[in-house]
Amino acid sequence: MTKFVMLSTLGPDGYSRLRDSPGRLREVNADVEAMGVKVLHQYAVLGQFDFITILDAPDEQVMAKVATTLAARGTLKTVTLTAIEVDDYIETLGGGTGS
Numbered sequence: 001m002t003k004f005v006m007l008s009t010l011g012p013d014g015y016s017r018l019r020d021s022p023g024r025l026r027e028v029n030a031d032v033e034a035m036g037v038k039v040l041h042q043y044a045v046l047g048q049f050d051f052i053t054i055l056d057a058p059d060e061q062v063m064a065k066v067a068t069t070l071a072a073r074g075t076l077k078t079v080t081l082t083a084i085e086v087d088d089y090i091e092t093l094g095g096g097t098g099s
Contacts, residue, residue, distance in 0.1 A: 001056045003040070003083040004063050008051040014075035028070070035066050050076075054083070 010018065017024055029039045032055070041054040057063040060082070067080050084092075 001038075001058060002060070002063070003085070004055045004057055005081045005083050006051075006053040006055060006067065007049040007079040007081070008053065008070075009048070009077045010050045011075055011077065017075060032066055032070075035069065036062055037066050049079075 025042070029042065032039055036058060038056040039053060040056055043052045044050065045052055055063070055066075057066070063080060067078050070076060071078060
């Protein structure tokens with residue numbers, strides 16, 4: 001499984017839906033999990049983005065389907081990044097230069 005970070009920004013309709021039904025966040029997470037992606041962590045944040053969600057997906061194609069499906073609803077925009085564990089990243093680099 002591959003980890004992804006999804007940065008989400010709500011649109012006007014998304015804010016309205018969330019205000020009227022805050023539990024909708026959990027429903028969306030259930031929709032995501034039904035597509036084969038596990039929601040590991042989710043945070044509401046202040047600033048440029050409204051939510052940061054850490055996801056575990058089988059591959060990029062499944063994650064692309066999730067991102068497209070969510071965006072097609074018209075209530076949010078997303079930026080999705082592949083996340084590599086730091087220990088895995090260090091291992092990938094090997095011993096660094098000179099090794």
